[in-house]
Amino acid sequence: MMVQPTLILECANAHSGEPEVLMETIRRFSSVDYEHKQIKFQAFHPDTIALPDYEWYPVYRELSFSSEVWREILAKAADAFECVWLDIFDRFGAEVLANNLERVAGVKLQSSVLQNLEVIAALRDLDLRRQRLIVNVSGFEISEIEPLLSGLRRMSFSEVVLQVGHQAYPTSVADTGLQKIPILRAAFPGTPVCIADHAPAENQFAQVIPLLAFALGCEYIEKHVCLRRADAKYDAYSAMEPAETERFAALLSVCPDILNGPFISASERDYLAKTVQIPVASRELRAGTLVADTDLIYRRTAQPGVAHATIRTLQRQHRLLADGIASGDALRENGFRRARIGAIVACRMKSSRLARKALLPLHGRASVERCLENCLMMSDADIVVLATSDLEEDRILESHVLDGKVGFWAGDPDDVIQRYLGACAAHDIDVIIRVTADCPVVSPEIAHHLVDAHFAAGADYTAAADHSPGTACEIYNAEALRRVIHLMGHAQHSEYMTWYMRNNADIFKVNMVELPSELRRSYRLTLDYPEDLELFEGLFVELDGRGQLPTLDNVFAVLDSTPGLAEVNSHLTLRYKTDPELIGMLDQVTRIRLDEMLTQ
Numbered sequence: 001m002m003v004q005p006t007l008i009l010e011c012a013n014a015h016s017g018e019p020e021v022l023m024e025t026i027r028r029f030s031s032v033d034y035e036h037k038q039i040k041f042q043a044f045h046p047d048t049i050a051l052p053d054y055e056w057y058p059v060y061r062e063l064s065f066s067s068e069v070w071r072e073i074l075a076k077a078a079d080a081f082e083c084v085w086l087d088i089f090d091r092f093g094a095e096v097l098a099n100n101l102e103r104v105a106g107v108k109l110q111s112s113v114l115q116n117l118e119v120i121a122a123l124r125d126l127d128l129r130r131q132r133l134i135v136n137v138s139g140f141e142i143s144e145i146e147p148l149l150s151g152l153r154r155m156s157f158s159e160v161v162l163q164v165g166h167q168a169y170p171t172s173v174a175d176t177g178l179q180k181i182p183i184l185r186a187a188f189p190g191t192p193v194c195i196a197d198h199a200p201a202e203n204q205f206a207q208v209i210p211l212l213a214f215a216l217g218c219e220y221i222e223k224h225v226c227l228r229r230a231d232a233k234y235d236a237y238s239a240m241e242p243a244e245t246e247r248f249a250a251l252l253s254v255c256p257d258i259l260n261g262p263f264i265s266a267s268e269r270d271y272l273a274k275t276v277q278i279p280v281a282s283r284e285l286r287a288g289t290l291v292a293d294t295d296l297i298y299r300r301t302a303q304p305g306v307a308h309a310t311i312r313t314l315q316r317q318h319r320l321l322a323d324g325i326a327s328g329d330a331l332r333e334n335g336f337r338r339a340r341i342g343a344i345v346a347c348r349m350k351s352s353r354l355a356r357k358a359l360l361p362l363h364g365r366a367s368v369e370r371c372l373e374n375c376l377m378m379s380d381a382d383i384v385v386l387a388t389s390d391l392e393e394d395r396i397l398e399s400h401v402l403d404g405k406v407g408f409w410a411g412d413p414d415d416v417i418q419r420y421l422g423a424c425a426a427h428d429i430d431v432i433i434r435v436t437a438d439c440p441v442v443s444p445e446i447a448h449h450l451v452d453a454h455f456a457a458g459a460d461y462t463a464a465a466d467h468s469p470g471t472a473c474e475i476y477n478a479e480a481l482r483r484v485i486h487l488m489g490h491a492q493h494s495e496y497m498t499w500y501m502r503n504n505a506d507i508f509k510v511n512m513v514e515l516p517s518e519l520r521r522s523y524r525l526t527l528d529y530p531e532d533l534e535l536f537e538g539l540f541v542e543l544d545g546r547g548q549l550p551t552l553d554n555v556f557a558v559l560d561s562t563p564g565l566a567e568v569n570s571h572l573t574l575r576y577k578t579d580p581e582l583i584g585m586l587d588q589v590t591r592i593r594l595d596e597m598l599t600q
Helices: 019-029 057-063 067-080 091-098 117-124 142-153 180-187 205-215 242-249 266-275 308-316 367-376 392-400 416-427 444-457 478-488 494-502 530-546 552-561 580-589 594-599
Strands: 006-010 037-043 084-088 106-109 132-136 159-164 193-197 220-224 278-281 296-299 319-321 336-338 341-346 383-389 407-411 431-436 461-464 474-477 510-513
Touching (some): 037 067, 067 091, 132 142, 142 159, 159 180, 193 205, 205 220, 341 416, 367 530, 431 444, 431 478, 444 461
Parallel strands (some): 006 037, 461 510
Antiparallel strands (some): 461 474
């Protein structure tokens, strides 16, 4: 025998922005004779549910209450009903929930909110083990629902309920969504189903449709209510008055069965398209940048735009912003373009510890050429450029570009960032794989891993958190380096380019990546001392003798099997990691102090 469904009385916005009306609604409907009756409210703030350009924004301003008013309303409702539900549309609603967890026993998320990462993040911060969750899935295909639910279930709600039904103006009988109920029950066995019915209250179907839903297996019925439709400015047309609710409650034991229509109606699809909160820029985004989650907020807006998942897909395809985006602008697919990725190898002839090390032979090949050959194996690099200074002493490097397979750039001898930007301008490079020529076995495998992580995170700068010195590169957006020069005028000691990113993580999006264990060892594989030269000579003798390319797997295999070779330079350290005086100086000169700039 079927158990009577739970009846949720949805107050919505029939209160017309008057708290007293909502208080009287609670009092009057608490006397409805029905065993399992509950009540639901909508708490939102105009500025966190929409942008001012959205057509309903002025109405949201009219209908919103302060947190203090909501506390009084929820306290009264908790005294009168067995369960109080809260519709969460935005960050403000989540704050109301957080301040009233002892009064609110259930949370509802509309389909238009399910991809709002602001709301989801705010809910994850709460202990919701005692609350139930209703998830409205209107507008989503079956295949899209499970991924949404998997993330919500991790919040440990005591129960998750799927809901069908959307509110149009008006909602036709054909758009009730009854045909979805058996499909959802089959696809998600054991998960309760709820219907939110929005048929016009004066239509006979307003009471018939919930009965049909009950017969199809719905365990929850949601109905709009109001004190008097004639007095309600909003959300009145589908709302039952007290006497109608009494009659409806008496009918919730019998229902016939109907099934018709497609799973998603045109009206439902249109509803989701019009009301979904899409990502918009939280600040100005410059052309040539990547979009991170921190660059986005979620709002209802009249602007066309793409969903968060589309942005992530575009960036996984190595696309970046083609044009600048103003704060509050939606992002469009045609606003992205393919990034040109360049491996830029910095090299000079002025080495003091190991003279002319770039030209020193490693088993017959100049060390810089060994480095460039590995860069040419980087699958994501559209071009490899050897970047040196315009001083005469460095001109010899132009004869080491591997028969023209590598581009060449001669630029600023001291400001390495300016030199890199010159190479980017000359070779139309958007994203830089930064390599220094003292890394003869720089890893194409690590480069690929970091490039993918860079685009996935929407970063300005990406580097490996731990790696064998000399095997890893760094990834920079050319736009980020241009910003350094714009803010500072020049980049002192910019051969230590890393500092300008990591020391200004409040300005640049810094992405530190943990490499898989197979890409990490403790070997020193950078060329700076005679002992390093000895190691590389022995390494390439072995690799060339085996007919193997200097991939990371092959390099590690040689060193793992010949520990004596790896010990030749194991006592050496990296100065920029161990010299406190140098580190202190770099921390000072590379810090960008925006607050001081603004006051000047």
